[in-house]
Amino acid sequence: MTGWLDRAAENAHKFAQRNPRAVAAGVMFSLAGFAATAFGVASPSAPGTEIAQQIISEDVQPLPVHEQLEALAAHQLELNRSTAGRANDTADRLLSRLGVNDASAASFLRRERGVRDLLDGRVPRLFTARADESGRLKELVVRMPAERRDQITTHFTRVTLHPAGHGGWKVRREQAQLESQVRLGSGTVRNSLFTATDEAGLPDTIATQLSEMFSEEVDFHREIKKGDTFSVAYETLTADGEPITWNEGAGHLLAAEYINRGRVYQGMWVRDAMGRGAYVGMDGQPKQRSFLASPMEFSRVTSGFAMRMHPILQTMRAHQGVDYGAPVGTPVRTVGSGVVDFAGWRNGFGNVVEIQHDGDRSTLYAHLSRIDVRKGEHVEQGTRIGAVGATGWATGPHLHFEFRIRGVHQDPLQVAKATQTPMASVSRAELQQLATSARTQIAAARSMGAVRAE
Numbered sequence: 226m227t228g229w230l231d232r233a234a235e236n237a238h239k240f241a242q243r244n245p246r247a248v249a250a251g252v253m254f255s256l257a258g259f260a261a262t263a264f265g266v267a268s269p270s271a272p273g274t275e276i277a278q279q280i281i282s283e284d285v286q287p288l289p290v291h292e293q294l295e296a297l298a299a300h301q302l303e304l305n306r307s308t309a310g311r312a313n314d315t316a317d318r319l320l321s322r323l324g325v326n327d328a329s330a331a332s333f334l335r336r337e338r339g340v341r342d343l344l345d346g347r348v349p350r351l352f353t354a355r356a357d358e359s360g361r362l363k364e365l366v367v368r369m370p371a372e373r374r375d376q377i378t379t380h381f382t383r384v385t386l387h388p389a390g391h392g393g394w395k396v397r398r399e400q401a402q403l404e405s406q407v408r409l410g411s412g413t414v415r416n417s418l419f420t421a422t423d424e425a426g427l428p429d430t431i432a433t434q435l436s437e438m439f440s441e442e443v444d445f446h447r448e449i450k451k452g453d454t455f456s457v458a459y460e461t462l463t464a465d466g467e468p469i470t471w472n473e474g475a476g477h478l479l480a481a482e483y484i485n486r487g488r489v490y491q492g493m494w495v496r497d498a499m500g501r502g503a504y505v506g507m508d509g510q511p512k513q514r515s516f517l518a519s520p521m522e523f524s525r526v527t528s529g530f531a532m533r534m535h536p537i538l539q540t541m542r543a544h545q546g547v548d549y550g551a552p553v554g555t556p557v558r559t560v561g562s563g564v565v566d567f568a569g570w571r572n573g574f575g576n577v578v579e580i581q582h583d584g585d586r587s588t589l590y591a592h593l594s595r596i597d598v599r600k601g602e603h604v605e606q607g608t609r610i611g612a613v614g615a616t617g618w619a620t621g622p623h624l625h626f627e628f629r630i631r632g633v634h635q636d637p638l639q640v641a642k643a644t645q646t647p648m649a650s651v652s653r654a655e656l657q658q659l660a661t662s663a664r665t666q667i668a669a670a671r672s673m674g675a676v677r678a679e
């Protein structure tokens with residue numbers, strides 16, 4: 226029950242051990258409950274951000290850490306270099322970008338089977354090389370997404386290459402834990418929320434989560450107004466201290482404020498020991514759940530959201546949804562309220578219903594034996610929309626279910642997990658502690674936005 230508080234305390238302790246100077250200078254920021262270890266400032270692309278960063282550094286005093294990191298970087302500039310992998314990378318191009326001039330390393334990267342995939346342009350990678358003054362490689366570290374898809378938000382793959390003498394190389398491949406950093410962001414709406422969050426340098430996933438957090442209170446399609454403001458604190462995941470470039474950093478929105486036509490809305494994200502999270506108000510009251518955990522009352526998942534051999538086409542394809550096994554005729558319900566966008570026959574999907582929800586989210590239900598709704602119809606959460614079947618390309622009766630946010634497929638099981646309420650296992654005292662730190666984060670982010678608006 227106190228699992229995540231313990232973890233946060235442990236992380237804070239580790240941070241203190243690694244950064245004794247920073248802690249002495251009073252940089253430690255209470256992030257009770259969040260598994261965060263450091264404090265940073267979002268780097269918005271909008272002009273005038275230099276000023277904002279100065280101000281924020283006065284509020285939370287991250288300067289000592291920055292100075293420390295800069296001094297460290299300057300000191301080792303000639304020996305250490307990092308770069309992101311590029312689509313057209315060859316061993317030579319990559320090494321020259323890293324300032325490495327080493328024929329043995331280049332030929333090892335070119336010819337070795339288990340290493341060549343490091344140059345695969347389709348996988349996001351971060352390379353860090355350590356070389357001596359003549360450019361000979363002493364170490365190459367490659368960081369990329371975790372091999373197991375279910376670990377993609379908690380782990381990364383680290384591959385380390387070392388010279389082993391006589392022109393040989395030693396390769397170590399391991400799964401390591403990602404760490405998180407807290408960042409702040411804020412902005413003012415001029416046209417749309419997403420333009421404003423873009424200008425503020427927020428990742429798209431954080432912008433989506435912001436609109437989700439307040440989806441029951443603010444209609445982001447109709448009610449937002451020029452001059453509305455938002456202030457957020459969110460986490461960014463790092464691999465050995467480097468922000469990851471895949472999954473848009475994969476972090477979560479932690480605390481947020483949205484001021485709509487002068488009305489103030491605040492919320493925070495709470496996670497329990499099981500890793501389940503929910504949006505709650507500062508009073509700890511859950512913000513209304515917008516989606517049911519499953520489109521059927523009783524069902525079992527027979528195929529998840531992953532790469533798999535397609536049962537009919539017999540090729541490897543990404544499975545863009547989840548399959549639930551159930552007998553023909555089992556009622557299928559909409560997981561959220563919305564408007565029916567499509568109801569009818571579509572080749573491989575057979576009888577299919579598509580529903581448009583608030584916040585640019587949509588769901589799709591395929592292979593139905595019958596359809597109970599019509600295009601344009603408004604449906605409430607839990608409404609029966611059809612029944613399980615095996616129409617279209619289906620090997621047997623099942624429901625194929627997809628969840629999209631702004632057109633991008635999401636893992637429905639992750640979405641369901643994210644909208645389940647963990648409140649039962651979080652105590653009142655813990656919630657109060659979280660609210661205190663969330664308010665501090667919001668205030669710091671807000672002061673950043675006030676400066677930029679001037």
Ligand SMILES: [Zn+2]
Pocket residue numbers: 528544546547548624625626
């Ligand atoms: Zn499917």
